[in-house]
Amino acid sequence: MSNSAVLDVLDPGLLTTVQDAGRRGWARYGVPPSGPLDEAAFAAANELVGNPSDAAALEITFTGPTLRVGRECLIAVCGADFVLWVGALPVPTWHALYVRAGQIVTFGTRRNGARAYLAVSGGIALPPFLGSQATYLPGGFGGLDGRALRAGDRLPLGPAAICNPAQAAGRVWPVERRPPYTPQPTVRVVLGPQDDYFTPEGLATFLNSAYQLTPEADRMGVRLQGSPIAHRGPTGIVSDGVVAGSIQVPPDGQPIVMLADHQTTGGYPKIATVVRADLPLLAQCLPGDRVSFAAVTVAEAQHACEPWRRVGITPSPG
């Protein structure tokens, strides 16, 4: 690695981790996928800088970092809306931004949302762990030594596909391809697999009331609070498989939505599963935001992903 092909961390922000599209194939060994909580923003940032949509990038939580970019490149920041500078120049999110070698990228105030993704042309190039660079903090592996970034860290960059970053800069990610973030999202769910563990009234409560995000929200899952969902009988099941989006309902009736760092098995009945296309809406919620759930069929859920999963669409010039 040449010394210039690095991203220097001057200030890490509150919780910044390296994430790629996630670790697939290891759930049977108890290893969760990890990867970005907001897949849509992550993929958009990568595509804007000419990377494959699964290249390793930074997930930035609540407070942004300050970074020095070692070589001329493109960067893009998508997801939560931050005040952002390249050098002394204020720049927008959801744009392909040109950065000269040695320039400093600074995050300011967060205007809305919880998590932003910063992609660099060429991607971050750390050694993979079980096939992925995704950081899994509870296991202490992936990313940079299995931990959040610290001041003084140096992240190696991969070879960029774009030969003339100055010319490629300026593209903007179309608004209609961004997830419709809101502090009161209605999140689509497919009911089950254990919806039969709840009374008809319990199911109606789940689908007809709003649930507030509690401060107990991290990469493993978010705990919600609202009208308790009534179980029909037993409040536990024989532990079975969990996916990102599984909604567990423990005995207190308050739902927990599992996210990318979820445990791979769990013993609470799962009333429903959040549609993958709507997980970004949850990932950008803050404590106090109000989430509602709407049931859809599996077929409807499969179509829901299409708007932002289409690949090969060239973002319009800014």
Added chain:
Amino acid sequence: MPVYPRILPVGEAAFTVEFGDAVDEALNRQVHALDAALRACPVPGLVETVPTYRSLLVMYDPQVRAADAMRTALTDALNVLATTELPAGRLVEIPVRYGGEAGPDLADVATHCGMTEAAVIELHAQPVYTVAMLGFAPGFAYLLGLPEALATPRLATPRLRVPPGSVGIAGAQTGVYALATPGGWRIVGRTDRVLFDPGRAEPFTLRAGDRVRFVPL
């Protein structure tokens, strides 16, 4: 009453195939049989599977295969399964130092079960266990086959760090920690065998469906 096996949607990119609703060796064998069948003869669009006590989670890519087609493929696999024998799992022997620093809860388990520590060790090392599933944390193995006489409740307050290789009891279950994690199981011993090494071709020593025997040191 549900009719088993049943195929239930887990969102738009997974199904769970349930064989029953109990912790039971016969049910668990069916889970591993379907898992083995799907791995031996992969269905297009299948991404990965997670065997658990009584169900198999099947994750798939809906861009490759829509839900109806995947459900049909799983139904077909279940039909074939009814007529095939499950190959026996590998037998893995795990040397264990019981008691002392390696097994800080051995004395409590002995007291709770009304037997000597030596009797607990002898009884725990007797069965050939089955790895029902891996879960909770990377590589954590839930084993089926604990003698009833050894059932002991979890610790009231979980430990913040259980060392890797620890062998524990929780209720009617026994299990092995591959990584250091917090945990509330009663730790009766520990193996020095490395159960997780990312540098190996097979990073995890234990697979779901394996048979396990503990060898006291």
